[in-house]
Amino acid sequence: MIAFLKGKVAWGEPDAVVIDVNGVGYRVNVTPACAAKLPAANDVVQIFTHMIVREDDMQLYGFMTREELNTFLLLLGVNGVGPRAALTLLSVLAPGDLARAIALENVEALTKAPGVGKKIAQRIILELKDKFKKLNFITEPAQQEEIFRPGNFADDALDALLTLGYGAGEARDAVRQAMGLGKTDNVPELIKVALRFLDKSK
Template structure:
């Protein structure tokens, strides 16, 4: 099992990154709001990974926070939720937003993730509510680690990425357009407007 991968960001594509580790390129599928998309090619990145193995495919999924990796593993235990659907959920919400939606049984919010219908959202809530309980919470070390490394995207940027994807842009295009915006703490609408200017 590969616990994490650290190396040079060699390439960014639609839904994936390629990390060069001593001359070997690892293709890793990441959420749309992953900070890896906002990193420039050639910079060092580290992602916590999960490997899925099927008869015809072996894939790596990467996350910037251990808590996101844990959430991914929990999501794929839900009936009808595969790895791609789990990544879609983590693309639509921050870890904290996902936990809140599940704990408060907010099915409607969960259906905002691409490919997640009402029945699937209901199963996620039913099967994971106890595992995402407020008692368990988000570990302090996970929050501190992410904050120290600056690896949590603001809600505005995250929403902007999702909105641009819904407009037909690829994840790579959306994240690339947002990467050039240096201002922080803008609203989603402001990020979208500036990103669209960069895309035209």
């Protein structure tokens, strides 16, 4: 089993990266958030990985942190959740956000991930609620999640930023900062201010 890879970035794709490890190129499936954090081509990167081997296929899935990898493995343990669905969930929700959604039994937050229906979301909550509590993935007060209630300004702005390709974590931070300035009159204004924070973080 390949636990991690350390080598030079050969090239990146929206959902994958090829890492050159001593002349061998490993293609690793990643989330858009992970792809956005990767260094430039020819720079060295270390990425935590999990390999899935099937009769006719072999795939590597990679993450920038062990927390993301552990969350991915937990999701794979849920009946009906495959690697693609698990990766999609982590594309929409960072580990801490996913843990909060599960703790609050927020089915709507989980179904924002393409291909994750209500039944699968409910199963994820049922099977992982206690496991996430033991791992203590929730690093921020749960009440902060309230600003992202479905249908409010913050949640709509977050959806727009995710559609533009920003990672879940950085997008949430930008919206929170914009909300702190009192820019809550309308969604377009909130998105505009949040984008300024995202530009400054580059």
